[in-house]
Amino acid sequence: MSFDESRPSATAEQLAMSADVPLSTAYRYISLLREVGLLEEGPSNTYVVSVRALPLARAALAAHPLAEKAMPILRAITEACGETSLLLRRVAQSAVCVARSESPHPVRLSFDVGRAMPLHRGAAAKILLSALNQQELEHYFRTLPADDDTDRAELDQELATIRTRGWSVSHGEVDQGIWAAAAPVADGKDVVGALTVAGLAQNIDDKRRHEILDIVKTAAQQLSEQASRMRL
Numbered sequence: 001m002s003f004d005e006s007r008p009s010a011t012a013e014q015l016a017m018s019a020d021v022p023l024s025t026a027y028r029y030i031s032l033l034r035e036v037g038l039l040e041e042g043p044s045n046t047y048v049v050s051v052r053a054l055p056l057a058r059a060a061l062a063a064h065p066l067a068e069k070a071m072p073i074l075r076a077i078t079e080a081c082g083e084t085s086l087l088l089r090r091v092a093q094s095a096v097c098v099a100r101s102e103s104p105h106p107v108r109l110s111f112d113v114g115r116a117m118p119l120h121r122g123a124a125a126k127i128l129l130s131a132l133n134q135q136e137l138e139h140y141f142r143t144l145p146a147d148d149d150t151d152r153a154e155l156d157q158e159l160a161t162i163r164t165r166g167w168s169v170s171h172g173e174v175d176q177g178i179w180a181a182a183a184p185v186a187d188g189k190d191v192v193g194a195l196t197v198a199g200l201a202q203n204i205d206d207k208r209r210h211e212i213l214d215i216v217k218t219a220a221q222q223l224s225e226q227a228s229r230m231r232l
Helices: 012-019 023-035 051-062 065-081 123-130 134-142 152-165 206-231
Strands: 039-041 047-049 084-091 094-101 168-171 178-186 191-200
Touching: 012 023, 023 039, 065 084, 065 094, 065 191, 065 206, 084 123, 084 206, 094 123, 123 152, 123 168, 123 178, 123 191, 178 206, 191 206
Parallel strands: none
Antiparallel strands: 039 047, 084 094, 084 191, 168 178, 178 191
16 A cells, blocks of 8 residues: 555656556556646655545445445434434545434534544444554544644543443534444454434433433444454
8 A cells, every 4th residue: 555644655667666566657646636726746755645646535435335334223223312323434544434324303513424524523423433553543633723722631531431431422523413333343453433313412311321322332333243244
């Protein structure tokens, strides 16, 4: 693989070696990718993937079998708790909704299908963030804008708690007045998604929050079992 989170840029020589092609051929590929806007110049004679590649990555995720497998589960969740349910996956440094089941009383949520959102805001996004190793975490935080006011020590503690208990909740972190609960979806080795329910906090009392969290955890385990079988 020529690009990933740990190597966001590469020289022409590295790309040629990764693709196992002559350097002259690599330069032709680079030229073509730059023409269509998927590759651009990086620092120190390197190349980086353009942000124009993100829609392609999101489309690929939406077409992933996991999104298809998730829809019956999401619909069952929504029917059981009456709130909108979603499946999020990580695309590079973003959390992206790849499947969504609307509640009978839809609410406005920033997590539209295909839209890239930060990994450090919201219950489901933090599930995905908590699954990164230390090197990946440090790289993510280096990509945040300079004016981001995240308390890193507080967030690190929250991520440690999420890893320990295996679920996450949030209130108003992404959309004002929205409460959400989330749990990880794993394929037996890696966290491949986060299943979440979101709704208006004013309509969800403590009892219902516990009930919704239990539903989310059970459903995430069910989808994890399917993801594990897909991996085999």
